[in-house]
Amino acid sequence: MTVISTEKDTEALTFRLVAEFDAGVERVWRIWADPAQLQRWWGPPTWPATFDTYEFEEGGRAAYFMTGPDGEKARGWWRITALEPPRLITFVDGFADENGDPVPDMGETTATVTLEDLGGRTRMTMTTAFGSVEQLTQMVEMGMEEGLREALGQVDALLAEDVPV
Template sequence: MTVVSVDKDVEALSLTVVAEFDADVKRVWRIWEDPRQLERWWGPPTWPATFETHEFTAGGKAAYYMTGPDGTKARGWWQFTTINAPDHLEFDDGFADEQGAPVDELGVTHATVRLEPVGDRTRMTLTSTFESEEQMQKMAEMGMEEGLQEAIGQIDSLLAEPANA
């Protein structure tokens, strides 16, 4: 299985998912950089993502929605804070309304992604940091941990295809 560990640290207000892939760092980087590839794995299989905006630069924004089995759309946004190709990116992450404007009820999380070579494989460490224990609990109740694991579980098949697919 792709995901090798999941660590919830309530004191640090963080959730860290570590996964390993049979691909080099530059190839794994492309699944973040290319919105069409990102759409194929971001979100659990039953809630696929569509990225309407993906400005992959520090200060850039992404806007997306995930479509549920019944057609419901859950919208989100990212604000990229750090892009250091090909091994480190960070972004603020939040929910959005139907027009794509940020909503505050669930706050903002901060995601840090690090890619590192492990032999001929790549280890991806994705850490989400929360504003409060309450926010962390709400996100857990919404299935964030399971959703991330399911989403990341889709990456292997994507990486098995040619890089420009």
């Protein structure tokens, strides 16, 4: 398993996940930068992701849905607020309705992803900031941690493939 730790901090209103991979930073960066690779791991195996829109640039937008085993679709969106290749990605994200429009009742979160070189290996830290303890608690109760663990569990096989740049 690639996930080495998770931490829920109700005072800082954050959830942090740390994973390590047997691949260099540039290769791990590509699983974020390439939408074909991203949608192979973003959703858990039982809820695979499909990206309708993916603009991997500062100010870019993403729209996606995950399809459950019974065909149910859970939609989401991102707005990329910072990119520092190949080390940092920050995006605001949230749930979307069937038209892809944000669902305000669910609020927004801000995710910050950092990639750190460990001498040929990469440590990826994903920190999600929430607007309230209630939102953090709701997301954790909805299975955020388990879903991220399962999604990231698919990354090693993807990284092992010889994917052209």
